[in-house]
Amino acid sequence: MPYPRHLLAPDEEIVVDSHPHWKALVGPVAASLAGIALIALAWWWVASVEYADAVETGIGIVAGVAAAVLIGWLAVAPFIRWSTTHFVITDRRVIFRTGVLTKSGIDIPLARVNTVQFRHGLIDRMFRTGTLIIESASDDPLSFDDIPNVEKVHALLYDEVFETLEGDEDPRPAPA
Known part of the structure; x- marks a missing residue:
């Protein structure tokens, strides 16, 4: 079941929408x-x-x-x-939601992401899964386990963070 689109901001686009890997x-x-x-x-x-x-x-x-x-x-x-746990990357934020009766979640704006890392051992590499670690401004690193295709998700997230940071730069040329 995909992440509900009505929970996104207007004009927000989903880049990655996944549940934990089936190996869980x-x-x-x-x-x-x-x-x-x-x-x-x-x-x-x-x-x-x-x-x-x-x-x-x-x-x-x-x-x-x-x-x-x-x-x-x-x-x-x-x-x-498993089916109610969502890991979503949009063009504006990282969204993690989990829970059945008691729901919990976290949103990390891409502009606040400092570091993106991944970790996967031999078994994880065989299943093409792993742990994604996101460090945001002034927060402890957050670890997301069993992310499918973790290397691809890592690259996509890094690309989205880079595009977000590039968009924050002042487009006016510096005075001469």
């Missing part, structure tokens, strides 16, 4: 699959032992509820958090 979902999905496998194994073991019908039904209900909670907690919740 690998851990939650693997954990939920492992949890479901453990519940299925326990369910199979319980089914192999003779119990009264009411006990088997109760154990089946408990296992089903546990599976639903595990899927919701380990897979669905991280997916919703």
